Amino acid sequence: MAQITLDIFRFDEATDTVPHRDKVAVNVPPTTTVLDALEAAKAEVDGSISFRRSCRSAICGSCSMNINGVTGLACKTPCNTVMDENGVVSVDPMPNFQPMKDLVVHMDPFWDKYTRLKPYLQPKDKDSDHERERRVDPEDMKKLVQVANCVMCATCYALCPVVSVDPSFAGPAAIAYAYRFIEDVRDDQRGERIAQISDDYLWLCAHCYACSYCPKHVDPHDRIVDVKRAAIKDRVMMNERGPRHALVVNKTIRQTGMLQETEVIQGTVGRFNITGLIKVAPLGLRLASRGKLPPIFMKPIPKVDEIGIIFDALEVPVS
Amino acid sequence: MTTTLLPEERAIDSHRKSHSAQTRRYGFFPGCVAKESCKELFNSTMLLAEKIGIELIELTAASCCGASVVNDTNRDVARVLNARTYAQAEALGLDDVITICSTCTGHMRAANKELLESEERLAHANGILGKFGAKYNGSVMVRHLLWLLIDDIGLDNLKKMVVRPLNGLKVAPFYGCHIIRPESVNGWESARQPHSLEDLITAIGGEPVDYAGKTRCCGFHIQLEKDGIAPAMVGQNMRMAKDNGAEAVITPCPLCHLALDGYQADSAARWGRTDLPTFHLPQLVAFALGVPADTLGLNKHIIDPRGALVARELIS
Ligand code: SF4
Ligand code: SF4
Ligand code: FES
Numbered sequence A: 001m002a003q004i005t006l007d008i009f010r011f012d013e014a015t016d017t018v019p020h021r022d023k024v025a026v027n028v029p030p031t032t033t034v035l036d037a038l039e040a041a042k043a044e045v046d047g048s049i050s051f052r053r054s055c056r057s058a059i060c061g062s063c064s065m066n067i068n069g070v071t072g073l074a075c076k077t078p079c080n081t082v083m084d085e086n087g088v089v090s091v092d093p094m095p096n097f098q099p100m101k102d103l104v105v106h107m108d109p110f111w112d113k114y115t116r117l118k119p120y121l122q123p124k125d126k127d128s129d130h131e132r133e134r135r136v137d138p139e140d141m142k143k144l145v146q147v148a149n150c151v152m153c154a155t156c157y158a159l160c161p162v163v164s165v166d167p168s169f170a171g172p173a174a175i176a177y178a179y180r181f182i183e184d185v186r187d188d189q190r191g192e193r194i195a196q197i198s199d200d201y202l203w204l205c206a207h208c209y210a211c212s213y214c215p216k217h218v219d220p221h222d223r224i225v226d227v228k229r230a231a232i233k234d235r236v237m238m239n240e241r242g243p244r245h246a247l248v249v250n251k252t253i254r255q256t257g258m259l260q261e262t263e264v265i266q267g268t269v270g271r272f273n274i275t276g277l278i279k280v281a282p283l284g285l286r287l288a289s290r291g292k293l294p295p296i297f298m299k300p301i302p303k304v305d306e307i308g309i310i311f312d313a314l315e316v317p318v319s
Numbered sequence B: 001m002t003t004t005l006l007p008e009e010r011a012i013d014s015h016r017k018s019h020s021a022q023t024r025r026y027g028f029f030p031g032c033v034a035k036e037s038c039k040e041l042f043n044s045t046m047l048l049a050e051k052i053g054i055e056l057i058e059l060t061a062a063s064c065c066g067a068s069v070v071n072d073t074n075r076d077v078a079r080v081l082n083a084r085t086y087a088q089a090e091a092l093g094l095d096d097v098i099t100i101c102s103t104c105t106g107h108m109r110a111a112n113k114e115l116l117e118s119e120e121r122l123a124h125a126n127g128i129l130g131k132f133g134a135k136y137n138g139s140v141m142v143r144h145l146l147w148l149l150i151d152d153i154g155l156d157n158l159k160k161m162v163v164r165p166l167n168g169l170k171v172a173p174f175y176g177c178h179i180i181r182p183e184s185v186n187g188w189e190s191a192r193q194p195h196s197l198e199d200l201i202t203a204i205g206g207e208p209v210d211y212a213g214k215t216r217c218c219g220f221h222i223q224l225e226k227d228g229i230a231p232a233m234v235g236q237n238m239r240m241a242k243d244n245g246a247e248a249v250i251t252p253c254p255l256c257h258l259a260l261d262g263y264q265a266d267s268a269a270r271w272g273r274t275d276l277p278t279f280h281l282p283q284l285v286a287f288a289l290g291v292p293a294d295t296l297g298l299n300k301h302i303i304d305p306r307g308a309l310v311a312r313e314l315i316s
Helices: A034-044 A108-115 A138-148 A155-159 A161-165 A172-182 A190-199 A220-233 A241-256 A261-269 A274-289 A305-314 B019-023 B039-052 B077-091 B102-117 B119-132 B145-153 B155-161 B196-203 B229-243 B254-271 B281-288 B306-311
Strands: A003-010 A020-027 A064-067 A070-073 A088-092 A099-101 B025-029 B055-058 B096-099 B141-144 B170-173 B248-251 B278-280
Touching (some): A003 A034, A034 A088, A064 A155, A070 A155, A108 A172, A138 A172, A155 A172, A172 A220, A190 A220, A220 A241, A241 A261, A241 A305, A261 A274, A305 B119, B019 B025, B019 B145, B025 B077, B039 B145, B039 B155, B039 B281, B077 B096, B077 B102, B096 B102, B102 B119, B102 B254, B141 B145, B145 B196, B145 B281, B170 B196, B196 B281, B229 B254, B248 B254, B248 B281, B278 B281
Parallel strands (some): A003 A088, B025 B096, B096 B141
Antiparallel strands (some): A064 A070, A064 A088
């Protein structure tokens, strides 16, 4: 049998101040999953190696970790797809989380954001008013199926670059799960839910698609865009920078065909928000010192009226 | 000369040899930023095109690609705006639209994919374009200049054209998100382990610097949403590049360029000074191919990249 060497991040918050690494060799076939290789290491070599797992089949969402620097489910990753030429697989705890013991991390920030959603149905009427479960048209359920596949593994949260610099951002999974309730026809808290998730920085998603590596193909990014559209449609918290930004971009494209940078900055931060403008001013001054400040007025593109026709036909909001 | 293609003849993949590639005449979509605050990108692209013997025909009536923001308010608008742009390319007999921005690449390819994968969506877009007499037949593919350089010119040929090799300049590639992710839209190379920029850096005589930040987000799209966020993301990435020995950065995206070039001064408090100059992709390639340095707009950068070139005795 082939030998796999696991290069494991070791740390115990109860006793250690700095982490170290252990190399543990196990005799398992190369097609073994990283999780089963870890199980073998724990059973045969060192019983103190700690990691989370339950289902071993990509259902429970417990075993996400960094495998050769790539975040994913250990039970879904065969060693031979990641090991180097010497059969070494390095495993580390998920980034964006505080390590607790070895590959186990403190999940609290992730669960906090999930709990804040009130992740249960809040219908208008009581369950007891119904003789049987509420019936939902299959068409209405279709769009919820994909997000309902989320197993809360936090892979997306660990990959999100915004979470890494600002832990107050709800993160991809929580916003995708908010969508699951916002678009549920049985739920009666749509407005409150959109406001809550807007408050948890819905608009801070940078569109980077790092969360597109969700092991359950939930595509959190696309659901985030759906929630933003719902916020605009229902006109929830429209005075925040996110919605203002989106609408002023639309406005400048409609007027000139182009995204007009100067107008977008003023429209987003607020034309009369002097403190806000001063805060974004340093970059402006730096640009100005190189003679490359974007123009204040822009010549519209040729045939700009065609953009108006498109916007009208699609009823694109500009304010 | 536009013809309607059957669905199976349409190729959204970037590997098809386009008619444009054969004639070396391409549709050119510079995008808003290369026309506004990064004019040096536009100019150096044109100089590079001349040097490598291709003709970039600017689609002057094209609109903004939608820049990831318009999608936030309406699910159809980016698709139809870009269909209008593709119709303009087709009307000029061009079937290959070249971009010089990662965000344009990703969003224009996504729009094209949506159009070409569904007769219904294409018909919907054409229903609106028809109001002003335009029609998109589905023959266009969208590529970044980076891919053109590697696929149509070739790294070996580029290498032969180099007259001013970079003398081992340590360059950190910064891809930006939308030229690699999502892979279902771009798919030109692995988004987790891309190497096109590394290959290009090597071809022009530089030494690529590896660091985890190269495929991470620069924060540009949320710079206005909350103060301090974009500088933090820039600082995090540039710290990694600097710690791994980078002397300069190269990026295929002017939005990344603006963030990296503009925010390192703000990120210093949290991440320490990095001061890495950031070249636009065509600037550094054109420089290696012998385009005079003083025509490339290097003086337009906030962190002056000429220092890095002087240090390697590439300019005096
Ligand atoms: S969205 Fe995907 S990656 Fe994120 S927690 Fe759910 S299953 Fe995991
Ligand atoms: S697309 Fe948005 S939510 Fe997803 S990883 Fe990027 S910033 Fe985070
Ligand atoms: S052990 Fe359940 S998802 Fe991996």
